[in-house]
Amino acid sequence: MQKQFIILHNILKLTGMKNFIHLFIVFCLVSTAKAQTQQEAWDSTYRPASYTLKVAQFESYEHSPGDVVFLGNSITAGTDWYELLQMPQARNRGISGDITFGVLQRLDEVIKGKPSKLFILIGINDISRNIPDSVIIANYAKIVRRVKAGSPKTKIFTESILPTNRSFDKFKNHYNKEAHIAAVNQGIQKIASSEGATYIDLHPTFADSAGNLDARLTYDGLHLNAEGYKRWAALLKSKGYLK
């Protein structure tokens, strides 16, 4: 959408402000159509039966007061949070491959539970699918605002998208997206700031000196190993976010 803004800006310079309203309407329609197409593409191509199963399971579990929800994709799904943190109120709401559109679709289950805390880590799969940064950020803002509206007492933590490591060979669509990761993280940080959420920058904990996902903490350049999860847990504990 940044590119679209630049194009719009240049057209405005050329045509003057008189056509601004028309151009703005066209721009909004194009953006909405693009987001809808991506949503549809995700619906039709992505969600395997196991995704639907997971959502149905989440809906089948009972909510408890004081739930601490971890919401995201495979990186969140890949640990037993209650075992990792020794915290029975932890709830894993990670689904492998998920993107911001998916989280928006299944967000009501999270909101209904009115958790005491919500940790969000989502976006790397959006980036791997070349969903524009602006769309990811807009979706992210919707997620945070919907939680705030539906469960105002929930303390929201937005976590920065982790770096990847291209020296592994498995997730080619996820590697070499540093600029997008940085841009989306900047957006997430701004959302946290304007919506009263807490931004957790995971970068210093997980990046090596070159800014890549530390090879000692991953087995495929995208997902975390046991040591990676331990570091994550240590960070959340040391910052007092779990109290």
Added chain:
Amino acid sequence: MQKQFIILHNILKLTGMKNFIHLFIVFCLVSTAKAQTQQEAWDSTYRPASYTLKVAQFESYEHSPGDVVFLGNSITAGTDWYELLQMPQARNRGISGDITFGVLQRLDEVIKGKPSKLFILIGINDISRNIPDSVIIANYAKIVRRVKAGSPKTKIFTESILPTNRSFDKFKNHYNKEAHIAAVNQGIQKIASSEGATYIDLHPTFADSAGNLDARLTYDGLHLNAEGYKRWAALLKSKGYLK
């Protein structure tokens, strides 16, 4: 191994008992070599990085007195047992694709935790790989005996291998193995009986009138959906196995 027994039996009839000792030694050597080859085949072809990750994670978690461990493959891995049962001491030790050889390799982690209860459901992936029933049953017996020896106070529950449903299309190697499922289940039941474990027959809960996995409880003819897990939980509760 059943076939080998029949061949052995016929040879004995022809040769008389005088060569019995020699034949028995050859038979034992062949069986051991076969099991070793299968173990090696599994080691080299099966275990993806994510398997190793899971084992490392299990080893990184703290054990607690009174742990209730669910040990198995993707069918066990596919639910949050602590949420499903509302039981904080539940521990998920399921790994997708696992077989009896894998369970044997990672069993020490379970034994070390000295859980109060252990629920085992393993074998369908062994069957899908055409590992002989006798090898699966022998491995199963080793699993139960090693747990008994290493953690004598653990109450062991051996669960029958679930039926599959071939009307789905995804797991062709798992379908149409009814005879093997029945044979291995018979073996598991005998092990439970001789080793003082509790055999849980899941068949009446999950099979339709034709003996297949009830299509309402699965999304692919092998794995369970939310309704399937609910039934499983209800069965364990109603029988008082979780108390």
